[in-house]
Amino acid sequence: MALSKTLTVNGQEVEISTEDSEMPLLYALRDNLGLHGPRFGCGLGQCGACTVHIDGKAVRSCVTPLSALKPGNRVLTLEGLGSPQNPHPLQKAFIDEQAAQCGYCINGMIMEAAAFLDANKGRKPSSAEIKQVLANNLCRCGTHARIVRAIQRV
């Protein structure tokens, strides 16, 4: 029997209808809401492509069951961070640095870095620090150097 779950996604309250409360948040965002930011990469929490923010913290939506979300949790996706017309400073930095090849991993890079920068306002992280923050985010095209430079631009 279908269950209904209320989520707050990108500032809007939405109803998610699902047959299984253990369905990972990723599928609610992609399939129920049609969002393209969070991406399926491994379903194991290993690659980071599915990263979203819950109450400002970067989490892996592919291993976060809907049942773990509490009323009032605020979910933010890459779409909610900014748009092509009005990009978040980090998104603008990725454009300026041309920090993407296929771009499939970039959602995770930006969401992970945005949460880190928010939690460390007022200081410029070193490149070594940024590399540690992204140590569990995988990129196969080899865009790493540009990603680090983009984050340092903000």
Place this chain on the structure above:
Amino acid sequence: MTDTLIPSRREVLKAGSLIVAFTLTGGGATASAQQQDTIVPGAPAKPVTLSEVDSFLTIDANGSVTVYSGKVDLGTGVLTALTQIVAEELDVSISSVHIVQGDTLTTPDQGPTFGSVSIQIGGMQIRNAAALARAALLEAAANALNARPEELRIENGVIMSPTGQITFAQLIGGKTFNLKVDHTKPPPWKDAKAYKYVGTSVARLDIPDKVTGRFTYMHDLRVPDMLHGRVIRPPSIGARLETVDEASISAVPEVVKVVREGNFLGVVARSEWSAIRAARDLKATWSEWAGLPEQAKLFEYVRASKVVKDEVTGNIGNTSEAMAKDGIKRLAATYDFAIHTHGSIGPSCAIAEFKDGRLTSWSASQMTHSLRKQLAKMLALPVENVRCIYVEGSGCYGRNGHEDAAADAAIMSKAVSKPVRVQWSRADEHGWDPKGPPTLIDMRAALEGANVVAWESEFFIPQQTPNMFLVPLAAATLSGLPVDDTIAPGNIFQNSNIPYKFANVKAVCHRLETTPLRPSWIRTPGRMQNTYANECFMDELAAAAGEDPIAFRRKVLDPADKRGLEVLDRVAQSAKWESRPSPISGANGDVLTGRGVSYCKYELVRTYIAVVAEVEVTKSTGGIRVTKFYVAHDCGQIINPDGLRNQLEGNVIQTVSRTLIEEVKFSRSAVTSLDWASYPILTFPQVPEIVIDLIDRPAEKPWGAGEPSAAVVPSAISNAVFDATGVRLRSVPYTPDKVKAALRGAA
């Protein structure tokens, strides 16, 4: 905060058409949607042969240029580069050019997007068409404006004479050129001195949408009435499916059908999550199969494999006689290179719609025209009843699982008479994409003083079935449906011969009947493995001769091949190369540092690359850290310098990963490295600094840049480790265990 939460989905629902989904990919793909909208499936309104200008481009009544490219953007930025080429040749703005990629109904078959030829061949075919279109437009304008052709100039699609002007749209808008193009006799191209876009770093057209979640990847595409499919692959590669217990998933909601065809097993459900649960929970029994060799003895297996053909790729003088001479120093070494997986971050995904005996397939295939033939064969359909449409996926570095997912979707769509989207799991991708085959290489040479007097190499590599670059579709093989029984690792003989001038050379490729896992091409196929052995062995010879490795190469390069000499000189300069033999003397301590060089002339006929790697080797742990990579690169005319840099950085980083870390693990039955923990790749803290020196030659033809720089990475690292430690590494990947064993062996 965005004002629209789910803009894409609303658009799709509002329009009620899958076609509109393409408009969501942003500027570059809008035209493709419009175009597809106007074409009735199965009734092409335009030619697709390589010999017609109209096959490649149209100009509509608004002056908008649509380019039909058989080559597709696999995440390398080629779409932007092709846009630059067309905008340049036609003298129109970048924003007025839109590209339709890889749609078998509308785009010419320009061959698979592989082999670093998208610009070199595909782009030049498109440039030829654009140049002819421009000439025709100028001629028509001269008539219309009553002017002499040499009085005319073009600006943004407007042709101006001293007394008047006329637009492309007025001249041709909506009409056809009806012009032949002969790519063997290219028309004159625009003079490079007048270039406005080519040679400049035009920003990638796709990046703004990609970094804001607006881009529609294959994985995001949805079509009306679509169901979700998942595959259940056998636990052993050659296992037979014995029983399926459908009751085992009775508790999973929304299941539409269990699809069973021979040894092909899949589930179709109304939601993706239910399909995942059903695939996870479905109980099936399979026969035992253990036909793979023992991994620990892989290269013994390769050496013992049946040779079906010897290909001699280099044969100068008489190496046997030269090797038998007295007073020479003989060297021999054996190299091996592990099996690699593509490892795209997004597992393969495809949608198929089988309806009324026709199949429409959406996938991120690098070769939709070939896939079309394979799908038609599998389902016993006339080729014209199959349409394959490219939608960009996760980065693609060769023939990975996209085509297989397309075949999975086709079988399941046919079984349920509805469109089915198949998304592979991570384990499906790691376990079942075709692999870069294992490579074994024997090298021998003779030195007389500091000169190489004989060079012999033997490469043990799988055969390539003649004329067939078709990797068998996994679903066709499993199901027992018609399939091309081919072995297709690609042109992996390339770069087995050497660019150096020795008096006696013999290079032989032993083409093996089989290889353990289904092979295909992965970035720089064969050229990487072959260059690895050749350039490592050159370094061994330089060390044996007591000479500096760059000087040793320079003296045996053809002096007329100035571009080769220049990349070596340029990389020496940027790396501040100190001329001396390897290894470095007097090193001690736990962390040793060294530098190594490598050189390649891609396929011995095009792009030149020289690199220098700097490494740190920690003796106690066996760990190698590549700290810096210097690249000198000459691919002729550069279309987009920043795009090229992006590609070269990617090649270096991906290949450092392959060299240091990567190896597909398998049991006697199946691949066992099924996730990122068991098949790790390079992470941020391990990434080297990369210094790139681009040599631009605007007056020359553009050559490929997708693969060549990857060819030299493993050998440069190996040579740098030797420089640091005095120990040779001859088995990729250079894991800490192997490094420690090599260091112990030398002690």
